[in-house]
Amino acid sequence: GAGVSQSPSNKVTEKGKDVELRCDPISGHTALYWYRQSLGQGLEFLIYFQGNSAPDKSGLPSDRFSAERTGGSVSTLTIQRTQQEDSAVYLCASSLDEVSSYEQYFGPGTRLTVT
Amino acid sequence: DQQVKQNSPSLSVQEGRISILNCDYTNSMFDYFLWYKKYPAEGPTFLISISSIKDKNEDGRFTVFLNKSAKHLSLHIVPSQPGDSAVYFCAASARRTGANSKLTFGKGITLSVRP
Numbered sequence: 001g002a003g004v005s006q007s008p009s010n011k012v013t014e015k016g017k018d019v020e021l022r023c024d025p026i027s028g029h030t031a032l033y034w035y036r037q038s039l040g041q042g043l044e045f046l047i048y049f050q051g052n053s054a055p056d057k058s059g060l061p062s063d064r065f066s067a068e069r070t071g072g073s074v075s076t077l078t079i080q081r082t083q084q085e086d087s088a089v090y091l092c093a094s095s096l097d098e099v100s101s102y103e104q105y106f107g108p109g110t111r112l113t114v115t
Numbered sequence: 116d117q118q119v120k121q122n123s124p125s126l127s128v129q130e131g132r133i134s135i136l137n138c139d140y141t142n143s144m145f146d147y148f149l150w151y152k153k154y155p156a157e158g159p160t161f162l163i164s165i166s167s168i169k170d171k172n173e174d175g176r177f178t179v180f181l182n183k184s185a186k187h188l189s190l191h192i193v194p195s196q197p198g199d200s201a202v203y204f205c206a207a208s209a210r211r212t213g214a215n216s217k218l219t220f221g222k223g224i225t226l227s228v229r230p
Contacts, residue, residue, distance in 0.1 A: 004158070033217060042119070042204060042220035043159070056217065091158055095216065103149065104218060106158030 002026070004107035006092050012113045013082055021077045021110045025094030032075050033095075033104060034067055036088040043091060049075065082114045118142045119207050121221035130230050134192040138205030138221055141186065145207040149218065150179060150190045153202045162203075163190070195228045202226075 005024045034046040045059040049069040069075040093104040120139045128134045146167040151159035165172040165179045178191045206218040
């Protein structure tokens, strides 16, 4: 079946603009995660959705960042008033998040460049 | 504060030899560990995992060893192949605390396998 897909693959925006990044998880996966990878760094957790539970937003770096997941499937990560330090690759992952399967499957990422 | 550390940024090995990638962690609550492989312009791909109740897990050419007392794990690839050349990320999660399965990643190590 299809893997995790993300759009756009690349986004260049001017400082101060808002951006929306989209993630389509693997069908049937109840858990969805957003991470970002800044230059020379590992992947940094941002937010986690599991079913109908309240999301874990503990990784969001500021209140300019928000995310939602509609219908338990597609997710959108929104960054308001973008700053240059927001430039990174934003990765989405999904998983079954069950006792037998904790592995997360990643999309190709969206490379965000804030000029 | 890096909770997952991959202290060597790169490793170069000859084709056919063993590659040993190391990872250390500081959080004693971590109980599940994963290795991901990443090619340029692609998302990380799940490779192999290990639960803290085990000290070894093997899958084909890939074996992960876990030393809980030393808070150390390693990924062995044998024999190494040129197609294994990629960035390898070590990741950990703390499920037994009831926390969600968000992953904490190391910064990655770039493996180069010379033909």
